[in-house]
Amino acid sequence: MTNLYPNHSFEILKKAPDSRARLGKIHTPHGVIETPNYIFCGTKGAIRCATPREVKEAGAQIILSNTYHMMLQPGADLVAEMGGLHKFIGWDGPMLTDSGGFQIFAMGEGTVADEIKGRRNEAKPKMLEKITEEGAIFRSYTDGTKQMLSPERAMDVQHKLGADLIMPLDECPPYHLDREYSAKSMEMSHRWELRSLEKFKELNNGTQGLYGIVQGGVYEDLRLQSAEFVSSHPFFGTAIGGSLGVTIDQIYDEVVSWCMHNVPEERPVHLLGIGMIRDIFAGVRYGIDTFDCVIPTRIARHGWALVKGEPRERINLRNAQFKNDPTPLDETQDCYYSQFSRGYLNHLIRANEALAMHILSLHNIATMTRLMREVREAIADNSLDALEMVWRGEVTKIKMAA
Amino acid sequence: MTNLYPNHSFEILKKAPDSRARLGKIHTPHGVIETPNYIFCGTKGAIRCATPREVKEAGAQIILSNTYHMMLQPGADLVAEMGGLHKFIGWDGPMLTDSGGFQIFAMGEGTVADEIKGRRNEAKPKMLEKITEEGAIFRSYTDGTKQMLSPERAMDVQHKLGADLIMPLDECPPYHLDREYSAKSMEMSHRWELRSLEKFKELNNGTQGLYGIVQGGVYEDLRLQSAEFVSSHPFFGTAIGGSLGVTIDQIYDEVVSWCMHNVPEERPVHLLGIGMIRDIFAGVRYGIDTFDCVIPTRIARHGWALVKGEPRERINLRNAQFKNDPTPLDETQDCYYSQFSRGYLNHLIRANEALAMHILSLHNIATMTRLMREVREAIADNSLDALEMVWRGEVTKIKMAA
Numbered sequence: 001m002t003n004l005y006p007n008h009s010f011e012i013l014k015k016a017p018d019s020r021a022r023l024g025k026i027h028t029p030h031g032v033i034e035t036p037n038y039i040f041c042g043t044k045g046a047i048r049c050a051t052p053r054e055v056k057e058a059g060a061q062i063i064l065s066n067t068y069h070m071m072l073q074p075g076a077d078l079v080a081e082m083g084g085l086h087k088f089i090g091w092d093g094p095m096l097t098d099s100g101g102f103q104i105f106a107m108g109e110g111t112v113a114d115e116i117k118g119r120r121n122e123a124k125p126k127m128l129e130k131i132t133e134e135g136a137i138f139r140s141y142t143d144g145t146k147q148m149l150s151p152e153r154a155m156d157v158q159h160k161l162g163a164d165l166i167m168p169l170d171e172c173p174p175y176h177l178d179r180e181y182s183a184k185s186m187e188m189s190h191r192w193e194l195r196s197l198e199k200f201k202e203l204n205n206g207t208q209g210l211y212g213i214v215q216g217g218v219y220e221d222l223r224l225q226s227a228e229f230v231s232s233h234p235f236f237g238t239a240i241g242g243s244l245g246v247t248i249d250q251i252y253d254e255v256v257s258w259c260m261h262n263v264p265e266e267r268p269v270h271l272l273g274i275g276m277i278r279d280i281f282a283g284v285r286y287g288i289d290t291f292d293c294v295i296p297t298r299i300a301r302h303g304w305a306l307v308k309g310e311p312r313e314r315i316n317l318r319n320a321q322f323k324n325d326p327t328p329l330d331e332t333q334d335c336y337y338s339q340f341s342r343g344y345l346n347h348l349i350r351a352n353e354a355l356a357m358h359i360l361s362l363h364n365i366a367t368m369t370r371l372m373r374e375v376r377e378a379i380a381d382n383s384l385d386a387l388e389m390v391w392r393g394e395v396t397k398i399k400m401a402a
Numbered sequence: 403m404t405n406l407y408p409n410h411s412f413e414i415l416k417k418a419p420d421s422r423a424r425l426g427k428i429h430t431p432h433g434v435i436e437t438p439n440y441i442f443c444g445t446k447g448a449i450r451c452a453t454p455r456e457v458k459e460a461g462a463q464i465i466l467s468n469t470y471h472m473m474l475q476p477g478a479d480l481v482a483e484m485g486g487l488h489k490f491i492g493w494d495g496p497m498l499t500d501s502g503g504f505q506i507f508a509m510g511e512g513t514v515a516d517e518i519k520g521r522r523n524e525a526k527p528k529m530l531e532k533i534t535e536e537g538a539i540f541r542s543y544t545d546g547t548k549q550m551l552s553p554e555r556a557m558d559v560q561h562k563l564g565a566d567l568i569m570p571l572d573e574c575p576p577y578h579l580d581r582e583y584s585a586k587s588m589e590m591s592h593r594w595e596l597r598s599l600e601k602f603k604e605l606n607n608g609t610q611g612l613y614g615i616v617q618g619g620v621y622e623d624l625r626l627q628s629a630e631f632v633s634s635h636p637f638f639g640t641a642i643g644g645s646l647g648v649t650i651d652q653i654y655d656e657v658v659s660w661c662m663h664n665v666p667e668e669r670p671v672h673l674l675g676i677g678m679i680r681d682i683f684a685g686v687r688y689g690i691d692t693f694d695c696v697i698p699t700r701i702a703r704h705g706w707a708l709v710k711g712e713p714r715e716r717i718n719l720r721n722a723q724f725k726n727d728p729t730p731l732d733e734t735q736d737c738y739y740s741q742f743s744r745g746y747l748n749h750l751i752r753a754n755e756a757l758a759m760h761i762l763s764l765h766n767i768a769t770m771t772r773l774m775r776e777v778r779e780a781i782a783d784n785s786l787d788a789l790e791m792v793w794r795g796e797v798t799k800i801k802m803a804a
Binding site: 044045046047048049050051053069073074078081082083088089090323324326336337339340341343344346347348350351353354355357358359 | 446447448449450451452453455471475476480483484485490491492725726728738739741742743745746748749750752753755756757759760761
């Protein structure tokens with residue numbers, strides 16, 4: 001059988017003795033991603049108020065862009081004409097694009113994803129018109145035109161964008177879905193994934209690695225079945241998608257755990273759209289290799305800083321308590337942006353200065369890349385539990401190796 | 403007589419043979435400003451969406467903050483408690499603060515200054531209640547409290563902020579003012595400047611250099627008289643303020659020219675609030691050493707890039723013509739931000755991404771610092787006319803020395 005991914009590989013460097021945690025490297029045409037790692041969201045081809053150089057200096061190895069947004073503005077053809085997404089936005093490292101499905105379905109269902117995806121200022125009317133076997137019919141939020149996103153179009157658009165890692169279109173149903181609808185949705189997603197794979201083979205030029213997405217909602221038998229389905233087809237990596245549950249226990253000890261039973265060890269595993277600090281520790285132990293979430297940059301826009309050792313993970317710089325606080329955001333962090341004082345950030349937020357968003361976005365990215373680096377070191381050292389205690393603020397003064 | 407400014411000096415390195423243009427250095431406790439130079443506006447203690455490190459890398463040697471904004475939010479006492487403005491905002495180079503008067507009077511008069519100073523989202527009611535011999539009574543836009551800005555308070559606040567170069571309170575009347583009111587206003591400004599000087603002497607700790615401000619509107623005899631007044635008192639530098647006129651000929655060939663007759667050569671001269679590219683060439687020839695203006699960062703927020711050799715000085719990246727333009731903002735400019743393509747900026751602006759503001763602010767700062775550097779080199783080489791032709795796009799392909 002032909003290798004669909006001649007320029008991609010996943011290397012496992014070490015497995016933890018007491019969990020499924022592992023150290024690895026994903027090789028892509030634009031470089032290596034050390035795993036476990038975090039993928040930062042450059043939704044519309046831009047990380048909020050931060051340039052690629054600044055994001056890279058903050059330690060990021062890979063970013064993603066949303067196919068949905070890029071296909072509507074500026075359009076996949078234009079990006080291709082401009083030399084592809086890497087060149088267009090000025091990021092020369094590894095990139096991922098999603099399929100575009102999440103935004104369409106989340107918009108159609110009117111779920112909290114509007115808030116999660118930071119679309120508070122965009123048109124509010126439901127844009128999803130219909131889901132058929134062929135694909136999803138929706139209206140463009142930029143010009144109102146009727147559009148079809150089919151599995152084939154999602155592949156075509158992502159081919160034009162040219163990211164290193166890409167996703168097939170799947171239906172992304174809302175959380176409160178019964179078993180029957182979940183099963184039907186999963187089955188359609190599987191058919192869509194096969195169509196994606198066929199289209200991928202047709203377009204494949206060796207520059208992209210296609211993931212399969214495990215669906216099945218919060219139902220054990222469906223998750224097992226879906227993971228087995230995805231594993232039986234030649235996807236480069238495995239993504240865990242769909243409704244994962246609500247509590248952290250449900251997400252990891254149930255849904256993720258079920259999936260991992262039937263996921264091939266030799267493929268990298270991506271958990272779609274989740275990534276608080278506590279998620280990293282829980283997910284890594286179940287063998288998750290990469291995470292993505294808008295959280296680090298989204299909360300930055302609302303004045304929050306992620307802080308190592310803070311029991312609630314983050315602090316709100318808008319609070320009056322920080323008004324005259326000369327303490328740096330995190331002086332233990334080797335990052336220029338982390339050295340600004342909490343008092344100055346409080347001032348910038350109150351004065352409505354966009355510089356707050358810039359500083360906090362980069363500080364939060366630096367915090368997450370530091371977390372991932374320390375997680376990798378801890379897997380190497382078998383000290384993940386101790387590291388988690390420190391990040392959760394349960395150990396006050398353990399000095400971690402830099 | 404005691405030297406009021408033991409840690410400040412102005413050194414003239416060269417005078418042009420055919421104009422009043424000169425090369426110099428202003429020495430301050432936080433470093434040297436090579437002149438002619440440009441002072442970038444960090445209105446509320448922040449350059450729009452850019453950190454001090456990024457602003458410095460873009461070539462800026464000095465920035466300013468607005469006393470008016472800082473005294474209301476976060477307040478001068480808080481800034482002092484946090485170690486002064488340099489430490490608070492993280493800028494260790496030379497800084498200037500204005501007196502706060504311009505904002506109060508511009509707000510009170512409801513002039514275009516609202517637009518110029520980028521206050522479009524702030525409370526619109528006129529905040530100035532009364533101007534008396536004592537000072538200006540106004541309401542805070544942050545909490546509505548009644549405030550008095552007197553010459554003494556302007557000195558006190560600026561002392562607490564701790565900038566290297568500071569300004570006395572002057573009345574800043576609107577443009578359409580007859581000679582009689584202009585004369586009265588000028589005389590009150592002179593009395594306020596003397597009170598400022600007295601207060602300055604009381605507070606002086608050797609860290610600040612106080613400018614005197616030449617007033618007199620568009621009237622030759624008043625400008626001559628005011629310049630003579632300012633020159634006869636021990637100010638460190640001379641600022642040209644008030645209504646300067648409308649056309650570029652009126653501003654330079656009349657108002658600035660009149661002032662310069664009576665301005666002592668050995669003091670640095672600052673032109674308040676003006677700084678398009680064409681202003682630099684006109685002002686420098688009349689002996690202006692420093693300029694400040696919100697223009698480079700304000701137009702960045704509206705999608706404009708300043709470009710060397712562009713006859714209109716700037717291009718609007720929002721225009722459809724740039725949609726698929728792979729040309730960098732300015733590839734001849736040694737600045738990371740100037741290498742982003744015009745097509746990408748067009749996309750960012752259309753997608754309403756704050757990153758556009760960040761990139762364009764720093765590109766525009768880099769363009770102005772490059773302009774000032776090339777102006778200094780041209781004064782050294784006696785080639786200012788040729789340089790101006792290149793910047794105005796009248797010479798298409800003269801390669802300037804880097």
